[in-house]
Amino acid sequence: xxxxxxxxxxTGSIGTQALEIAEELGIKVCALACKSNVSLxxxxxxxxxxxxxxxxxxxxxxxxxDNIKDLQVKILTGKEGLCKAASFGRSEMVxxxxxxxxxLLPTVCAIENKIxxxxxxxxxxxxxxxxxxxxxxxxxxxxxPVDSEHSAIFQCLQGANLKKEVRKLILTxxxxxxxxxxxxxxxxxxxxxALRHPSWDMxxxxxxxxxxxxxxxxxxxxxxxxxxxxxxxIEVLIHRESIIHxxxxxxxxxxxxxxxxxxxxxxxxxxxxxxxxVKSSVQPLDLARLGKLTFFKPDxxxxxxxxxxxxxxxxxGLYPAVVNAANEVAVDLFFxxxxxxxDISKLIxxxxxxxxxxxxxxxxxxxxxxxxxxxxxxxxxxSEFAK
Ligand code: NDP
Ligand code: MG
Numbered sequence: 080x081x082x083x084x085x086x087x088x089x090t091g092s093i094g095t096q097a098l099e100i101a102e103e104l105g106i107k108v109c110a111l112a113c114k115s116n117v118s119l120x121x122x123x124x125x126x127x128x129x130x131x132x133x134x135x136x137x138x139x140x141x142x143x144x145d146n147i148k149d150l151q152v153k154i155l156t157g158k159e160g161l162c163k164a165a166s167f168g169r170s171e172m173v174x175x176x177x178x179x180x181x182x183l184l185p186t187v188c189a190i191e192n193k194i195x196x197x198x199x200x201x202x203x204x205x206x207x208x209x210x211x212x213x214x215x216x217x218x219x220x221x222x223x224p225v226d227s228e229h230s231a232i233f234q235c236l237q238g239a240n241l242k243k244e245v246r247k248l249i250l251t252x253x254x255x256x257x258x259x260x261x262x263x264x265x266x267x268x269x270x271x272x273a274l275r276h277p278s279w280d281m282x283x284x285x286x287x288x289x290x291x292x293x294x295x296x297x298x299x300x301x302x303x304x305x306x307x308x309x310x311x312x313i314e315v316l317i318h319r320e321s322i323i324h325x326x327x328x329x330x331x332x333x334x335x336x337x338x339x340x341x342x343x344x345x346x347x348x349x350x351x352x353x354x355x356x357v358k359s360s361v362q363p364l365d366l367a368r369l370g371k372l373t374f375f376k377p378d379x380x381x382x383x384x385x386x387x388x389x390x391x392x393x394x395x396g397l398y399p400a401v402v403n404a405a406n407e408v409a410v411d412l413f414f415x416x417x418x419x420x421x422d423i424s425k426l427i428x429x430x431x432x433x434x435x436x437x438x439x440x441x442x443x444x445x446x447x448x449x450x451x452x453x454x455x456x457x458x459x460x461x462s463e464f465a466k
Contacts, residue, residue, distance in 0.1 A: 081171045081351060085110035085164055085194075087133075087185050088176035090119045092282045093199045093225065093343060097174045098123060100348050103360055110167040112160070112177070112185075117143045124152055131167050133160035161185050166192035172351065174225070175200045178284050179407055180400075180454055183207050187447055190220045197350035199225035201301045206400040207450050208304030222305065223350035228298055229305055230346030231324035231337035237354075239327070241306060248308060249326040249334070250298055251318040252377065253278050255289040258317065262381050268420045270413065278321035278341050287410045291423050292377070296388025300399050303392060310392050315385065317375040322364065340364055383424045387431065396442045397453045398434070404457035405430035412465050422465075430460045 084106055088094040090113040101108050112133035113120050124132060124147055133155040134140050140156045155163050165173050165185035173189040174197045175182050182200030189196050190211070198204070203211055215222050224230045228250050239245065256275050257265060273290040274283065281289070288294035299313050316326075324346075326336040339345050342361045349356070379386050384406075391398040405427040412418045418426065434440055440456060441449050 080104065081106050083107045083109040083169050083171055084351070085112075085129075085167050085170040085173045085189075086176065087112040087161065087165060087173060087182070088178065088200070089113055089123055090116040091176055091178060092280065093176035093347070094174075096343050097176060097197075097347050098127060099360075100344055100351060101127070104348070104351065104357070106351065109170050110164040112164040114177075114181075115139050117146070121146050124150060128152075130169075131155060131164055133164040135161075158184055162188035165189040166194060168192075170194055172197055172223075174347070174350070175203065176225070178202075178282055180206055180403060180451075183211075183447065183450065186211060187214065190214050190218050193218050193220055195221045195223065197223045197225050197347070199347075201226055201297050202403055204301045204304045205297045205403045206454065207444065207447065208300060208399070210444060210447065210450075212304050212307075223353060224301075224305055225343070225346050225350050226298060226301060227341075227343060227346050228325040229302060230349055232302065232306065232327055234337045234349065235325070235327040235335040236306070239329070241308070244329050245308075245312075246328045246330050246332070247312045247314055248302055248306065249314045249316050249328060250295065250302060251316050251321070251323050251325050252292070252295045252298075253289070253321045254317040254319055254375070254377075255292060255294075257290055258319065258375075260381065262421070265381065265421055266419070270416065273413075273420060277319065279343075281343075283414060284407075284410055287413060287423075288406070290420070291384045292382035293384035293388065293406055293423075293427075295377070296385045297403070299385075299388055300392045310389060315377045317377055318372065319375075320369065320372050322366075322369065322372055338364055338366075384427065387424065387427055391431070397440075397444050397449065398431070400444065400450050400453050401431060401434045401457040402427055404454040405461045408458050408461035408465070418465060426461055426465060429464050430457050433460050433464075 089111040108127040110131040111129045114135045131153045165188040172195045176199040186203040321341040323336045340362045391402045409423040409426045
């Protein structure tokens with residue numbers, strides 16, 4: 080069992096569940112990081128006694144410092160602080176549960192310092208999959224998936240020779256709150272409806288991404304990099320009950336699935352205890368009570384964010400980073416009642432077309448700086464187009 084881990088994004092949905100798991104398993108937490116929720120961070124510091132914490136701004140750090148004068152904890156700030164928290168020397172694993180592209184740099188910092196990463200922050204792989212996986216290989220660092228679908232696939236692949244034996248990966252998707260709706264019906268959906276996910280209680284950004292199905296598009300890209308498979312060999316299957324977390328179809332057409340009560344605690348715990356399995360506080364599955372499981376094909380026309388992601392990953396290079404940046408801006412605008420639900424994919428499409436037409440924009444993701452540069456460019460375009 081690990082002795083000491085770091086949790087980035089500790090105040091969020093995944094971060095708080097990761098802390099509960101650490102407590103249940105008796106693992107010490109040596110570094111914590113969040114953006115600005117210093118009141119919850121203070122509670123976490125008092126309970127878990129980390130050696131280092133990081134917050135985004137100097138103001139928040141000062142507030143925190145004033146409130147925890149009685150404690151011995153190093154408080155860091157900015158990107159550098161987040162990076163230091165990610166590479167804290169005594170940590171054996173970093174759980175990266177930061178939301179958005181802000182999670183990229185700390186993943187890189189952990190890898191460069193040879194610390195294994197339990198990755199919830201899928202944006203890391205969406206924007207920088209190739210670079211990050213190469214870097215991990217070079218540094219002999221393992222990236223353990225926390226995203227439930229990818230954890231499921233990772234579990235279904237144990238003991239397999241992926242390159243020789245696997246025919247395809249099947250990513251299940253709940254379909255979100257708007258499953259079965261037409262484009263016309265989606266014109267009038269509200270933020271409140273979009274935030275009502277049928278089976279998962281998650282942070283606001285990924286909940287909106289699930290409503291547009293951008294989340295599943297991102298997960299195709301994430302799976303491509305994690306398991307080194309082509310997007311053509313990844314199928315999306317709507318499964319409303321969220322009991323089968325994903326599947327692997329082998330060459331002999333045998334399908335292996337991972338099932339469980341929908342809870343992120345399972346994949347978080349598996350990433351921490353791999354290759355062992357230990358007792359969990361997650362409710363056991365009662366299949367007889369469920370009675371049946373259902374499956375449907377996804378609607379790529381209505382939920383065109385899925386299509387945008389497929390196009391972006393086929394084009395490769397920095398295209399997925401452009402889509403991610405435009406999506407972050409669009410979701411934020413929708414969240415702040417500035418644009419309608421269907422405008423999210425329209426705005427992303429417009430940014431993508433502008434990028435395709437732009438002669439000077441960088442194309443190849445040859446460094447982290449390239450990614451951050453195009454991220455900024457795409458954000459500027461998205462904000463401008465939304466005015
Ligand atoms: P939340 O919004 O609930 O939490 C986000 C966390 O990241 C918070 O702790 C937040 O701090 C922190 N954060 C945001 N920006 C920064 C920054 N610039 N620097 C440092 N910390 C920052 O998100 P979720 O927990 O839902 O999701 C986290 C990640 O996990 C996402 O990438 C998501 O796609 C992925 N994921 C989530 C699942 C879920 O069930 N929630 C399932 C699968 C994947 P603060 O509170 O101070 O703002
Ligand atoms: Mg998922």
